[in-house]
Amino acid sequence: MTSDVVIVGAGIVGAACARLLARSGLRVLVLDQGAGAGGTSSHGEGNILVSDKGPGAELALAQHASSLWPGTADELSNELGANFPSIEFDRKGGLVVATTDTGAAPLIAFAETQREVGVDARMLDIAEARELEPSISDTITAAIFYPEDAQVQPVIATEALLASARLAGADVRTGIRVTGAVRNGAGDIVGVRTDAGDISAAAVLVAAGPWSGEVSRSLGAAVPILPRRGMVLVTTRMTHRIFHKVYDGDYVGAVSSSDADLQTSSVVESTASGTVLIGSSRQQVGFDDRLQVRVLQELAAKALRLFPFLAEASLMRSYGGFRPYMPDHLPVIGRDHRVEGLWHASGHEGAGIGLSLATAEIIAAQMTGTKPALDAAPFRLDRPTLARYLAEDVPA
Amino acid sequence: MSPGLFPRSEDGIRPAASDALSISVDGKTVDGLAGQTIAGVLLGSGRLAWRKTSSDGSPRGVFCGIGVCFDCIVEVNGIRDVRACQRRARDGDQVISQHDPLPEVTE
Numbered sequence: 001m002t003s004d005v006v007i008v009g010a011g012i013v014g015a016a017c018a019r020l021l022a023r024s025g026l027r028v029l030v031l032d033q034g035a036g037a038g039g040t041s042s043h044g045e046g047n048i049l050v051s052d053k054g055p056g057a058e059l060a061l062a063q064h065a066s067s068l069w070p071g072t073a074d075e076l077s078n079e080l081g082a083n084f085p086s087i088e089f090d091r092k093g094g095l096v097v098a099t100t101d102t103g104a105a106p107l108i109a110f111a112e113t114q115r116e117v118g119v120d121a122r123m124l125d126i127a128e129a130r131e132l133e134p135s136i137s138d139t140i141t142a143a144i145f146y147p148e149d150a151q152v153q154p155v156i157a158t159e160a161l162l163a164s165a166r167l168a169g170a171d172v173r174t175g176i177r178v179t180g181a182v183r184n185g186a187g188d189i190v191g192v193r194t195d196a197g198d199i200s201a202a203a204v205l206v207a208a209g210p211w212s213g214e215v216s217r218s219l220g221a222a223v224p225i226l227p228r229r230g231m232v233l234v235t236t237r238m239t240h241r242i243f244h245k246v247y248d249g250d251y252v253g254a255v256s257s258s259d260a261d262l263q264t265s266s267v268v269e270s271t272a273s274g275t276v277l278i279g280s281s282r283q284q285v286g287f288d289d290r291l292q293v294r295v296l297q298e299l300a301a302k303a304l305r306l307f308p309f310l311a312e313a314s315l316m317r318s319y320g321g322f323r324p325y326m327p328d329h330l331p332v333i334g335r336d337h338r339v340e341g342l343w344h345a346s347g348h349e350g351a352g353i354g355l356s357l358a359t360a361e362i363i364a365a366q367m368t369g370t371k372p373a374l375d376a377a378p379f380r381l382d383r384p385t386l387a388r389y390l391a392e393d394v395p396a
Numbered sequence: 397m398s399p400g401l402f403p404r405s406e407d408g409i410r411p412a413a414s415d416a417l418s419i420s421v422d423g424k425t426v427d428g429l430a431g432q433t434i435a436g437v438l439l440g441s442g443r444l445a446w447r448k449t450s451s452d453g454s455p456r457g458v459f460c461g462i463g464v465c466f467d468c469i470v471e472v473n474g475i476r477d478v479r480a481c482q483r484r485a486r487d488g489d490q491v492i493s494q495h496d497p498l499p500e501v502t503e
Contacts, residue, residue: 236466236477240450240499272451274496314477316466 003029003171005343005367006192006201008178008215011041012154012353013345014207015161016360022168024368029201030162030170031194033177033211037158040209040352043321045232045269045277046154047245048354051094051146054110055117057378058330062351063118064374065358066148072357073152076160079167087157092269094149094245095124095132097140099305104142107249111144120147135241135309142249149245154353161356181219181342189219189341203367205343210287210322212346221339223332223381224389225347227322229283231295233303235313237274245269246306262295266302268310276313278303280350287322323350328385330378331355333362337382338390343367344381401429401440417487421446428485435461435468435480446470446480448495470494 005021007014010032022028032038050066053059073089096111098104111121122145129143130136162172173196182191182198191200208215210227248266267279281295296318303310326332326347336342345363348355358374365372377383381390404411414429419437428437435458438446445455447469459467461481468480471492480491 237469237496238477239496243499272449272498274450316464 002191003027003199003201005029005203005205006031006199007205007207008032008192009039009206009208009211009346010036010158010162010172010174011039011207011209012037012158012161012356013209013348013359014205015158015165016356017205017207017345017363018165018170018172019161019168020360020364021367022165022170024364026367028165028170029199030165030172031176031178031192031199032172032174035174036162036172037155038174039211040321040323041158042155043319044154044230044323044350044353045267045279046088046151046157046353047351048150048152049094049146049245049351050114050119050148051096051121051144052247053114053351055113057375058351058355059114059117059119060374061331061355061358061379063148064361065355066150068357068361069150069152069354076164079164080160084160084163085156086153087160088153088272089150089157090152091148091150092244093132094146094247095129095136096144096146096247096249097129097136097306098142098249099137099140101141103249107142107144110249121145122147133243133246135307136246137306137308139305145244150354151245152353157353178215179218183220187339189221189339192219201341203341203343205345205363207345209346209348209352210324212324212344216342216344219339219342221336221342222390223336223344223346224327224386225332226284226325226327227287228325228349229281229285229288229320230279230323230350231281231292231299231318231320233278233296233299233318234316235276235278235310236316238276238313240270240274241309242268242270242276242307248302248306262298264295264298264302266299266306268303268306275316276310278310281320282323282350284325289320289322291318323348324352325349326386327389328383330383330385331359332381332386333359333379334366334376334381337380417485419485419487419489419491421491422493430485430487432485433481434470434472434478434483434485434489434491437485438480446493450496450498453495 004026007030098107124143177195180193181189213225216223263282331347332344362372362376445457447456459465463482472478
């Protein structure tokens with residue numbers, strides 16, 4: 001059977017695309033080398049943030065995605081019924097603080113630029129910040145509250161989107177690895193080769209997160225997506241003393257940095273079960289997933305700048321995963337200008353959970369020939385900032 | 397299998413007799429044997445769950461039993477979040493079960 005679209009990757013981006021495409025009447029097949037939500041989607045915190053993005057295309061995408069989540073959460077809940085677990089959409093709000101005198105002014109100026117493009121970024125005095133977070137360090141020097149920041153349980157959200165896609169007719173096949181492209185005489189991609197045989201499709205959409213670099217290379221049209229490792233520490237359960245996502249303003253700097261060496265910045269929040277999650281790090285070490293104590297040490301030490309009481313906390317475990325890193329810090333969403341039949345929805349770095357819904361909207365609009373709600377031009381693969389990374393990769 | 401204590405008379409290992417001890421659990425006396433963990437005393441008394449989750453108050457007791465999951469935590473002699481499966485019971489221990497309700501978030 002020929003599919004209209006084969007989606008490579010059953011993470012949250014592939015799942016969100018599958019749902020919208022299947023609902024618009026296309027025959028959709030989702031393939032994943034592992035399990036659904038088996039990669040980046042299950043190795044982060046489920047963030048839906050606007051606070052960490054400066055004005056520009058990615059913030060616009062994040063703002064649009066943020067507006068889509070409440071409705072989609074309701075739709076999924078109604079559609080899948082009471083037996084399907086809740087995706088735990090929670091607009092818990094983000095509190096970004098500066099912990100140094102020199103950090104205060106840049107944070108306040110950054111929030112001002114965000115306010116100009118419609119982000120709800122409320123400057124708080126220290127007393128107001130301590131009302132929101134009574135246990136926060138008394139040495140903070142500035143605080144901005146972002147009520148729009150939210151999160152979901154990312155594995156449940158991915159599975160819910162996949163379940164919804166199936167209800168709309170999509171087929172999801174896991175444990176199948178894509179090894180290459182099927183091409184016609186004109187060189188167009190008309191399917192994928194897999195370790196379970198060839199599959200023909202009118203379009204192939206790569207949504208393989210940090211593996212999209214490898215997948216796109218195997219399809220003969222490489223996209224410069226690299227894995228960037230991130231780690232999170234988990235404390236043992238304790239009385240809830242942290243009520244929002246709280247992060248040090250230098251997180252913004254670490255995420256938007258291109259430095260391959262270790263970057264860490266404090267992001268601290270508690271979970272419903274009472275554990276505290278302490279992130280975050282960024283490292284370009286390929287797909288090396290070995291434990292590095294140095295990273296964990298830095299995370300723990302920096303968390304104390306926000307919440308000194310954590311010095312008494314016990315750590316239960318750490319986890320981490322790979323974020324799909326783009327050299328120009330923007331995802332790639334849309335058709336591949338080099339090869340007919342190939343599409344991309346990848347490279348969301350650490351923001352893919354939040355951005356997935358808006359990404360899927362763009363893909364579905366473009367594939368069905370309607371106009372996306374949002375200007376998708378900044379995410380095109382043929383944008384100028386990617387030209388030098390694509391120059392060496394001539395399609396096979 | 398019941399979580400109750402296996403009777404020594406039926407134990408093919410033929411262990412030596414253990415000293416008895418008793419601890420207080422939420423104000424009630426629970427008898428156990430020297431060498432048992434607090435979780436062992438609780439399980440031996442026929443109790444499977446002693447904590448409630450914050451999100452929906454679901455019952456929790458020993459899940460892993462080896463100190464990894466932190467599901468069995470209790471307050472012991474004033475110290476919170478002690479893993480019942482790792483803490484050896486001492487005669488007279490005051491054990492209080494834990495339930496932390498979800499906080500109300502201020503906007």
